[in-house]
Amino acid sequence: MKRAGIIVMISILAIAVGATMAPAQEGGRGDAGERKLPGAVDSGSNGQPAPAQVDADAVAELHRLRELYESDEGAEKEVADGCLRLLPTFEGGEDYDHLVDCLFLLGDANYYLGEWAGAQRYMQRAFDLGMRYFPDEMSGYPLKVIGECQFEQGEQEQALASFRQRVQMVRKQENTADLAGALFDVGAMLVNLGREEEALTVLAEALAANNDRAGELSETGSGASDEERAANVIDHAEIVYHLAIGNFRLERYEDARKYLEQAYAFFTSIQDTGQYDVADRLVFVLDDLVLVSETLGDSIAADRYQRERDQLNQ
Numbered sequence: 001m002k003r004a005g006i007i008v009m010i011s012i013l014a015i016a017v018g019a020t021m022a023p024a025q026e027g028g029r030g031d032a033g034e035r036k037l038p039g040a041v042d043s044g045s046n047g048q049p050a051p052a053q054v055d056a057d058a059v060a061e062l063h064r065l066r067e068l069y070e071s072d073e074g075a076e077k078e079v080a081d082g083c084l085r086l087l088p089t090f091e092g093g094e095d096y097d098h099l100v101d102c103l104f105l106l107g108d109a110n111y112y113l114g115e116w117a118g119a120q121r122y123m124q125r126a127f128d129l130g131m132r133y134f135p136d137e138m139s140g141y142p143l144k145v146i147g148e149c150q151f152e153q154g155e156q157e158q159a160l161a162s163f164r165q166r167v168q169m170v171r172k173q174e175n176t177a178d179l180a181g182a183l184f185d186v187g188a189m190l191v192n193l194g195r196e197e198e199a200l201t202v203l204a205e206a207l208a209a210n211n212d213r214a215g216e217l218s219e220t221g222s223g224a225s226d227e228e229r230a231a232n233v234i235d236h237a238e239i240v241y242h243l244a245i246g247n248f249r250l251e252r253y254e255d256a257r258k259y260l261e262q263a264y265a266f267f268t269s270i271q272d273t274g275q276y277d278v279a280d281r282l283v284f285v286l287d288d289l290v291l292v293s294e295t296l297g298d299s300i301a302a303d304r305y306q307r308e309r310d311q312l313n314q
Helices: 056-071 073-092 096-112 116-133 141-152 156-172 176-192 196-218 226-249 253-273 279-295 299-312
Strands: 008-010 015-017
Touching: 056 073, 056 096, 073 096, 096 116, 096 141, 116 141, 141 156, 141 176, 156 176, 176 196, 176 226, 196 226, 226 253, 226 279, 253 279, 279 299
Parallel strands: none
Antiparallel strands: 008 015
Protein backbone atom coordinates (compact mmCIF):
# COMPACT_ATOMS: atom_id res chain seq x y z
CA MET A 1 0.00 0.00 0.00
CA LYS A 2 1.08 3.56 -0.58
CA ARG A 3 0.62 6.03 2.21
CA ALA A 4 -0.81 4.36 5.21
CA GLY A 5 -0.79 5.82 8.67
CA ILE A 6 2.48 5.87 10.44
CA ILE A 7 5.40 4.41 8.49
CA VAL A 8 6.42 2.22 11.38
CA MET A 9 5.53 -1.44 11.02
CA ILE A 10 5.99 -2.96 14.44
CA SER A 11 5.95 -6.68 15.16
CA ILE A 12 6.31 -8.58 18.38
CA LEU A 13 9.22 -10.32 16.70
CA ALA A 14 10.96 -7.23 15.35
CA ILE A 15 10.67 -3.54 14.51
CA ALA A 16 10.98 -2.69 10.85
CA VAL A 17 10.13 0.07 8.42
CA GLY A 18 6.87 -0.53 6.63
CA ALA A 19 3.38 0.90 6.46
CA THR A 20 0.21 0.65 8.43
CA MET A 21 -2.92 2.76 8.57
CA ALA A 22 -5.23 2.55 5.61
CA PRO A 23 -5.32 5.13 2.79
CA ALA A 24 -8.85 6.41 3.29
CA GLN A 25 -7.77 8.18 6.46
CA GLU A 26 -6.05 10.97 4.59
CA GLY A 27 -5.43 9.92 1.08
CA GLY A 28 -2.52 7.94 -0.18
CA ARG A 29 -2.43 5.41 -2.92
CA GLY A 30 -3.44 1.89 -2.00
CA ASP A 31 -3.22 -1.20 -4.13
CA ALA A 32 -6.88 -0.76 -4.97
CA GLY A 33 -6.98 2.74 -6.41
CA GLU A 34 -5.54 6.13 -7.20
CA ARG A 35 -3.42 8.17 -4.83
CA LYS A 36 -5.77 10.77 -3.37
CA LEU A 37 -3.46 13.48 -2.11
CA PRO A 38 -5.16 15.73 0.44
CA GLY A 39 -4.72 19.44 -0.04
CA ALA A 40 -2.46 21.47 2.19
CA VAL A 41 -5.34 23.93 2.48
CA ASP A 42 -8.96 23.91 1.44
CA SER A 43 -8.95 24.42 -2.32
CA GLY A 44 -12.20 26.33 -2.20
CA SER A 45 -11.27 29.02 0.28
CA ASN A 46 -7.75 29.85 1.36
CA GLY A 47 -8.62 32.57 3.82
CA GLN A 48 -7.55 35.59 1.82
CA PRO A 49 -8.20 37.15 -1.60
CA ALA A 50 -6.03 35.87 -4.40
CA PRO A 51 -2.84 37.92 -4.71
CA ALA A 52 -2.61 40.42 -7.55
CA GLN A 53 0.41 38.74 -9.13
CA VAL A 54 -0.98 35.35 -10.07
CA ASP A 55 0.80 33.66 -12.98
CA ALA A 56 -1.92 31.77 -14.82
CA ASP A 57 0.56 29.57 -16.69
CA ALA A 58 2.33 28.59 -13.46
CA VAL A 59 -0.98 27.79 -11.80
CA ALA A 60 -2.01 25.63 -14.76
CA GLU A 61 1.29 23.77 -14.60
CA LEU A 62 0.87 23.20 -10.85
CA HIS A 63 -2.57 21.71 -11.48
CA ARG A 64 -1.11 19.47 -14.19
CA LEU A 65 1.63 18.26 -11.87
CA ARG A 66 -0.85 17.49 -9.13
CA GLU A 67 -3.06 15.47 -11.49
CA LEU A 68 0.01 13.61 -12.75
CA TYR A 69 1.09 12.84 -9.18
CA GLU A 70 -2.31 11.49 -8.25
CA SER A 71 -2.57 9.26 -11.34
CA ASP A 72 0.98 7.95 -11.84
CA GLU A 73 3.02 6.39 -9.02
CA GLY A 74 6.19 6.65 -11.07
CA ALA A 75 5.96 10.39 -11.63
CA GLU A 76 7.40 11.58 -8.30
CA LYS A 77 10.72 12.79 -9.74
CA GLU A 78 9.05 14.66 -12.61
CA VAL A 79 6.60 16.26 -10.20
CA ALA A 80 9.34 17.27 -7.75
CA ASP A 81 11.47 18.82 -10.51
CA GLY A 82 8.44 20.66 -11.89
CA CYS A 83 7.51 22.07 -8.50
CA LEU A 84 11.07 23.29 -7.94
CA ARG A 85 10.86 25.25 -11.20
CA LEU A 86 7.57 26.85 -10.12
CA LEU A 87 8.67 27.98 -6.65
CA PRO A 88 10.43 31.22 -7.77
CA THR A 89 7.34 32.30 -9.70
CA PHE A 90 4.99 31.89 -6.74
CA GLU A 91 7.52 33.41 -4.35
CA GLY A 92 8.17 36.39 -6.60
CA GLY A 93 4.49 37.11 -7.01
CA GLU A 94 3.81 36.58 -3.28
CA ASP A 95 1.18 34.09 -4.36
CA TYR A 96 1.07 32.30 -1.01
CA ASP A 97 -2.01 30.32 -1.93
CA HIS A 98 -0.26 28.44 -4.71
CA LEU A 99 3.14 28.60 -3.01
CA VAL A 100 1.79 26.54 -0.11
CA ASP A 101 0.23 24.03 -2.48
CA CYS A 102 3.45 23.80 -4.49
CA LEU A 103 5.61 23.26 -1.40
CA PHE A 104 3.14 20.70 -0.12
CA LEU A 105 3.24 18.71 -3.37
CA LEU A 106 7.02 19.01 -3.50
CA GLY A 107 7.33 17.73 0.05
CA ASP A 108 5.07 14.76 -0.56
CA ALA A 109 6.87 13.82 -3.78
CA ASN A 110 10.21 13.96 -1.95
CA TYR A 111 8.78 11.72 0.75
CA TYR A 112 7.94 9.02 -1.80
CA LEU A 113 11.39 9.42 -3.32
CA GLY A 114 12.91 8.69 0.09
CA GLU A 115 14.41 12.15 0.31
CA TRP A 116 13.54 12.55 3.98
CA ALA A 117 15.42 15.77 4.74
CA GLY A 118 14.06 17.51 1.66
CA ALA A 119 10.55 16.26 2.26
CA GLN A 120 10.65 17.50 5.84
CA ARG A 121 12.04 20.89 4.84
CA TYR A 122 9.48 21.57 2.12
CA MET A 123 6.54 20.24 4.12
CA GLN A 124 7.56 22.25 7.18
CA ARG A 125 7.70 25.41 5.09
CA ALA A 126 4.29 24.61 3.58
CA PHE A 127 2.88 24.11 7.07
CA ASP A 128 4.42 27.29 8.49
CA LEU A 129 3.20 29.46 5.61
CA GLY A 130 -0.20 27.80 5.67
CA MET A 131 -0.62 28.44 9.39
CA ARG A 132 0.47 32.05 8.88
CA TYR A 133 -1.82 32.91 5.99
CA PHE A 134 -4.61 30.29 6.08
CA PRO A 135 -4.81 28.97 9.67
CA ASP A 136 -8.50 28.09 9.52
CA GLU A 137 -8.12 26.01 6.38
CA MET A 138 -4.82 24.28 7.10
CA SER A 139 -4.73 20.48 7.13
CA GLY A 140 -2.84 18.46 9.74
CA TYR A 141 -1.49 16.18 7.02
CA PRO A 142 1.85 18.04 6.67
CA LEU A 143 2.57 17.28 10.33
CA LYS A 144 2.09 13.60 9.57
CA VAL A 145 4.64 13.68 6.76
CA ILE A 146 7.04 15.75 8.89
CA GLY A 147 6.78 13.22 11.69
CA GLU A 148 7.37 10.30 9.35
CA CYS A 149 10.45 12.00 7.89
CA GLN A 150 11.79 12.69 11.37
CA PHE A 151 11.34 9.02 12.24
CA GLU A 152 13.18 7.94 9.10
CA GLN A 153 16.09 10.18 10.13
CA GLY A 154 16.25 8.68 13.61
CA GLU A 155 14.57 11.62 15.32
CA GLN A 156 11.97 9.64 17.21
CA GLU A 157 11.22 12.13 19.98
CA GLN A 158 10.79 14.90 17.42
CA ALA A 159 8.52 12.63 15.40
CA LEU A 160 6.44 11.96 18.49
CA ALA A 161 6.10 15.70 19.08
CA SER A 162 4.94 16.24 15.48
CA PHE A 163 2.38 13.46 15.73
CA ARG A 164 1.09 14.87 19.03
CA GLN A 165 0.81 18.31 17.48
CA ARG A 166 -1.27 16.78 14.72
CA VAL A 167 -3.61 15.16 17.26
CA GLN A 168 -4.16 18.55 18.90
CA MET A 169 -4.90 20.11 15.52
CA VAL A 170 -7.30 17.34 14.48
CA ARG A 171 -9.15 17.58 17.80
CA LYS A 172 -9.46 21.36 17.49
CA GLN A 173 -10.88 20.96 13.98
CA GLU A 174 -13.25 18.22 15.23
CA ASN A 175 -12.01 16.12 12.33
CA THR A 176 -13.46 12.71 13.17
CA ALA A 177 -12.24 11.20 9.92
CA ASP A 178 -8.58 11.66 10.82
CA LEU A 179 -8.63 11.38 14.61
CA ALA A 180 -8.10 7.61 14.88
CA GLY A 181 -5.15 7.73 12.49
CA ALA A 182 -3.56 10.67 14.29
CA LEU A 183 -3.87 8.92 17.65
CA PHE A 184 -2.58 5.68 16.17
CA ASP A 185 0.60 7.38 14.96
CA VAL A 186 1.28 8.62 18.50
CA GLY A 187 0.56 5.23 20.03
CA ALA A 188 2.71 3.33 17.55
CA MET A 189 5.60 5.73 18.09
CA LEU A 190 5.33 5.27 21.85
CA VAL A 191 5.61 1.52 21.32
CA ASN A 192 8.77 2.13 19.29
CA LEU A 193 10.14 4.17 22.17
CA GLY A 194 9.45 1.40 24.66
CA ARG A 195 6.76 3.37 26.46
CA GLU A 196 4.15 0.64 26.31
CA GLU A 197 1.87 1.77 29.14
CA GLU A 198 1.47 5.21 27.55
CA ALA A 199 1.05 3.57 24.16
CA LEU A 200 -1.80 1.36 25.33
CA THR A 201 -3.70 4.36 26.68
CA VAL A 202 -3.39 6.25 23.40
CA LEU A 203 -4.16 3.19 21.28
CA ALA A 204 -7.31 2.62 23.32
CA GLU A 205 -8.33 6.19 22.43
CA ALA A 206 -7.55 5.46 18.79
CA LEU A 207 -9.72 2.35 18.90
CA ALA A 208 -12.63 4.31 20.38
CA ALA A 209 -12.24 6.98 17.70
CA ASN A 210 -12.13 4.29 15.02
CA ASN A 211 -15.32 2.74 16.34
CA ASP A 212 -17.01 6.14 16.40
CA ARG A 213 -15.95 6.70 12.81
CA ALA A 214 -17.31 3.29 11.83
CA GLY A 215 -20.65 4.36 13.26
CA GLU A 216 -20.59 7.54 11.19
CA LEU A 217 -19.76 5.63 8.02
CA SER A 218 -22.64 3.20 8.60
CA GLU A 219 -25.27 5.90 9.07
CA THR A 220 -27.93 6.18 6.41
CA GLY A 221 -27.16 9.11 4.15
CA SER A 222 -23.52 9.32 5.17
CA GLY A 223 -22.42 8.99 1.56
CA ALA A 224 -19.56 6.73 2.65
CA SER A 225 -17.97 4.58 -0.03
CA ASP A 226 -17.13 0.90 0.24
CA GLU A 227 -13.46 1.92 0.14
CA GLU A 228 -13.88 4.17 3.17
CA ARG A 229 -15.61 1.43 5.12
CA ALA A 230 -12.95 -1.11 4.17
CA ALA A 231 -10.20 1.30 5.17
CA ASN A 232 -11.87 1.76 8.54
CA VAL A 233 -11.76 -2.01 9.07
CA ILE A 234 -8.05 -2.08 8.19
CA ASP A 235 -7.43 0.75 10.64
CA HIS A 236 -9.26 -1.21 13.32
CA ALA A 237 -7.06 -4.23 12.64
CA GLU A 238 -3.87 -2.14 12.84
CA ILE A 239 -4.88 -0.59 16.13
CA VAL A 240 -5.72 -3.88 17.83
CA TYR A 241 -2.52 -5.39 16.39
CA HIS A 242 -0.48 -2.71 18.11
CA LEU A 243 -2.47 -3.18 21.30
CA ALA A 244 -1.32 -6.80 21.10
CA ILE A 245 2.29 -5.75 20.71
CA GLY A 246 2.16 -3.43 23.70
CA ASN A 247 0.56 -6.11 25.87
CA PHE A 248 3.10 -8.72 24.77
CA ARG A 249 5.99 -6.49 25.74
CA LEU A 250 4.38 -6.00 29.14
CA GLU A 251 4.12 -9.81 29.40
CA ARG A 252 0.32 -9.75 29.32
CA TYR A 253 0.22 -12.71 27.00
CA GLU A 254 -3.48 -13.58 27.19
CA ASP A 255 -4.41 -10.00 26.28
CA ALA A 256 -1.85 -10.05 23.50
CA ARG A 257 -3.36 -13.22 22.06
CA LYS A 258 -6.89 -11.77 22.29
CA TYR A 259 -5.91 -8.68 20.28
CA LEU A 260 -3.90 -10.70 17.77
CA GLU A 261 -6.89 -12.93 17.12
CA GLN A 262 -9.04 -9.85 16.54
CA ALA A 263 -6.46 -8.37 14.16
CA TYR A 264 -6.27 -11.64 12.25
CA ALA A 265 -10.05 -11.78 11.87
CA PHE A 266 -10.28 -8.20 10.59
CA PHE A 267 -7.34 -8.52 8.18
CA THR A 268 -8.77 -11.79 6.86
CA SER A 269 -12.17 -10.21 6.25
CA ILE A 270 -10.55 -7.47 4.15
CA GLN A 271 -8.30 -9.90 2.27
CA ASP A 272 -11.35 -12.00 1.38
CA THR A 273 -13.11 -9.01 -0.20
CA GLY A 274 -10.24 -8.45 -2.62
CA GLN A 275 -10.38 -4.68 -2.10
CA TYR A 276 -6.97 -4.50 -0.47
CA ASP A 277 -4.02 -6.85 -0.41
CA VAL A 278 -3.08 -7.23 3.26
CA ALA A 279 -1.28 -10.56 2.96
CA ASP A 280 1.89 -9.05 4.39
CA ARG A 281 0.02 -7.96 7.50
CA LEU A 282 -1.53 -11.41 7.88
CA VAL A 283 1.95 -12.93 7.82
CA PHE A 284 3.09 -10.61 10.61
CA VAL A 285 0.04 -11.38 12.72
CA LEU A 286 0.35 -15.15 12.20
CA ASP A 287 4.05 -15.08 13.09
CA ASP A 288 3.16 -13.32 16.32
CA LEU A 289 0.28 -15.69 17.05
CA VAL A 290 2.72 -18.58 16.78
CA LEU A 291 5.07 -16.87 19.21
CA VAL A 292 2.35 -15.98 21.72
CA SER A 293 0.85 -19.46 21.56
CA GLU A 294 4.25 -21.01 22.19
CA THR A 295 4.84 -18.62 25.08
CA LEU A 296 1.53 -19.69 26.61
CA GLY A 297 2.40 -23.35 26.10
CA ASP A 298 -0.38 -23.89 23.55
CA SER A 299 1.45 -26.04 21.01
CA ILE A 300 -1.74 -27.05 19.19
CA ALA A 301 -2.62 -23.42 18.42
CA ALA A 302 0.99 -22.66 17.52
CA ASP A 303 1.05 -25.49 14.99
CA ARG A 304 -2.29 -24.38 13.51
CA TYR A 305 -1.14 -20.79 13.04
CA GLN A 306 2.17 -21.98 11.58
CA ARG A 307 0.31 -24.04 8.96
CA GLU A 308 -1.86 -21.05 8.05
CA ARG A 309 1.21 -18.88 7.80
CA ASP A 310 2.93 -21.41 5.51
CA GLN A 311 -0.13 -21.54 3.27
CA LEU A 312 0.09 -17.79 2.68
CA ASN A 313 3.57 -18.24 1.25
CA GLN A 314 2.59 -20.92 -1.24
